[in-house]
Amino acid sequence: MSILHGPTTPFPADSTIPLLFTEQARGRPDAVAVVDADHRVTYAELDERSNRLAHLLRAQGVGPGSRVGVLLDRGHEMVTAVLAVLKAGGAYVPVGPGHPRERQREMLADAQATVTVSREELRLAAAWPSTPLPLPADSRALAYVLFTSGSTGRPKGVMVEHRSVLRLVCRTDYVSFGPDERIAQVADPSFDAFTFEVWGALLHGGTLCVIPAETVLTPGALGPALAAHRITTMFLTSALFTEVMTDRPDSFRGLRNLLVGGDVVDASRARRLAGSPRDLRPARFLNGYGPTETTTFAVCGPIESVPADATSVPIGRPIANTSCYVLDSGLRPVADGAAGELFIGGPGVARGYAGQPEQTRERFLPDPFATEPGARMYRTGDLVRCRADGMLEFLGRIDDQVKIRGYRVEPGEVEATLGRHPDIRQLAVVVEGAAGERRLVAHVVPAVPGTRPAGLREFLAGRLPEWMVPSAFMVHSALPLTATGKIDRAALPPAPPEGPDTDAVQPRTDLERELAELTAELLGLDRVGVTDDFFALGGHSLLAMRLVSQVNNRFATEVALGDFLYDPTVVRLAAEVSRGC
Template sequence: MNMTEHQAPLLHERVARQAAATPDAEAVAAGRERLTYRELEESAEALAAHLRRLGAGPETPVGVCLGRTPWLVVAVLGVLKAGAAYVPLDPAFPADRMEFMLRDSGARLVVTEDAYRGRLAGAPGTVVSLDRDWSRIAAEDPAPAAGPEAGNLAYVLYTSGSTGRPKGVAVEHRSAAAFLDWALTEFTPRELRYTLASTSLCFDLSVFELFTPLACGGTVVLAETVFHLPVAAARRPVTLVNTVPSLLLDLLASGPLPASVLTVNLAGEALPATLAQKLYGTGTVERVHNLYGPTEDTTYSTWSRVPRGCARPLIGRPVTGTAAYVLDAAGRPVPDGEAGELFLAGAGLARGYLHRPGLTAERFLPDPFSGEPGARMYRTGDLARRLPSGELDYLGRADQQVKVRGLRIEPGEIEGVLLERPEIRRAAVVARGGGADTAGLVAYVECDGAPDPAILRKHLGGRLPSYMVPSVFVPMASLPLTVTGKIDVNALPVPPG
């Protein structure tokens, strides 16, 4: 547990303070386009005034659909300054998905640009095109401010739902402020000097990438994807990269990491030890972090600095203001070393799922371990174990747990041991071949060539019970990935034979 209580400045307040301190410093850059802190702040204030005239204010969702230029950051800040909550719409998303997100969120305002206006033809309410309307927006007189309070919504991020219907995670200002407060304590201005922002605004890693550098005088270096890092670093010496292990593995397969990168944050899936050591092996990367957290707990909940030579990266300890519980099926803490479901509590918890009270009540439960009235905890659906050191070891999704011949198995634990092998870049373990009594474990491994199954079995057998050693190993040049860079288990081929 790592809990403290104090009210941190809100996201846009942090940026405003920095703009007052370093107005002429570069705030945001994308190729040849750039904005200083003064330009960013003045533009965001002008947009905020315009949005307030159109009805934006506290608890008002506003859609944001823009390309990855400095004006994307202007739009997000403008919405926050207007007191409203931003609802990111990735221009690459299908039009029907964007229309669903707008209608489900209740957004009656959308900030976009002419290039994407046609894709928002079904949007309810008013559409503001920054490129078409900017001269008029900039000429308007300031509108009276109705800034948000800590308990107001800051943003709504849509995540995939098990029923196929996306669900909007509603995050309040105080949760985002607490997260940023932690980040500014743990990451130095030197590390954040040129932070790569390559994550879609629709995913919560973007909250770190945009606001942490802007709150301490750094430059947000916008890029379409992490694969554009070499191009971005040719213009500005990128110092921090924040991404998913799978994507970074693919990037490193095509070339070395720029020598300017000092710190690498990895989150979203299990971190292979070989990747961490490859990063340290550059001789220029100083810190590799393994971070864990669902959108429902404001980006990151736990973290660890991966030691050099580490054989199994851990997800570490809770960030400041967060508590983590490992519980059994009855909601009781399990002994250290035993697997249980991970529950999160504290300052980072989201308000819940927008307009989904039933689902909110199902996942956000009363916290029996807190003495604070009304305290809640979030059921992550992830399995973990707490080590005697107090650090947490991630074991995979609870809903991916399988039974083979009556024995309960966590595929994530097997995958973690496979990833200790230097020749394996990615791994996925699934049960194939019928019901629980006849199924066998199949390990899909991404590697160059075909590793000797006998060597892999021996490696696993030295670490795991025999019933957890897969009977079949399927080598692949690359494992299929989802759009977010995670392994797409449903797209794995049926093993031969």
């Protein structure tokens, strides 16, 4: 059972995303396509708005083979933009407006984006005609380029074709899409779950409901939002699922489908949800696994129960039109039940990496088990085994890649970026902590012995997204080496808790003292100054969510997460608690 095939279903392999969307717009013009705050955009309106922008993009030279950067936040405008890019014949390249400018430039350059779409282009598009354009019909054309962390020091742009997207959301077996589906849009556009959310809804006449990031992160807010929007299906990263289940385990009641993934699913939280009364849990609870290179999901498995002694949750079986191979180092199938590296085949496999032919050849190999000429399989780097019941079990990575709050991170990319700091002579970036609590730690040797390089966190924050900035920086006179002269990462000491500066402002009231103790305990620190920045001490958005939840429960108040994120200090927390009491 080291070679597994999902069911073969007749998905529209020769069609394209805009062709299928146009069919829905013609058949359901007045149906609501996107709900975004006070905006209700019908299929007809979305069709017309994307046509206008597509005309503008065509006038700017966008056509088959073009890559178009999209610098917009989540919302109905982002959906309009990606649809317009596809109608113009191009491929969209989502680039977070909040990403550091240098990283934005690198991503657009690597993707060879010739045009970018921002709110200014949306404004200009209003003057262009709304008449339909001749739509591209090449299912093997590029649909989008998504960037993941790269071991070579630069992010890798994964090139995904139209047919790969259609294999994910059309005539598949893990979820039934249809016009009565209301799918939550919670993923960042640079995260491949965005593909599942947007096209799962819009290619079947369903409704895409944009849930604000603050709602997703604010303790207790997600459940009411899902109920208010009458959400039927959603995907949530494992880390966010863990947080919601810790605080509000009934948040998913009424859902038809809840998919979780992006990292190892916490077995205890999954056990809790699967064992909840039927009216307090989703009808179907699924573990979804798949690298960006295989178009969001390649393997899914229902989580119906989790044994009391289980420490992990199986990732499932191949979804429709997908093959999985568990192979040894010689690319031979392993014995039944043996561990091996997971390779994935089928039309969901991406074209490769933009501008990185060597990396493409290394990870995308000829598929010797396929009957289709020229078929390729993707080498995941994940160690798995196939259980007796046919379910795949994730065992770990065979390289240094990790998941930080659902995002893929190559420590090598962080090292390469930090290595450009002029005050560093040698460094190593390692991962500490278990799944769900992982953090990056940077060990550095200064260029000038006896000094302490300044501004390392700020240096990286200006070049990398937040989840790739190490939580701790340790300065050494030298790094330990192996007998062959390489850095001995296993010998690096664990990072001690980072406390505040010696001149940090101490608590001045009983409330500040109690909040400082709560914050320090959450961060694993001895103490916290009341003006210390929560994120500079190693915090992140999910820990902030947990802290606000604990504060609200302890003081019977309703501090908004956004207020704390705006000023992440104990002083601000104390002020908000006092205001709410």
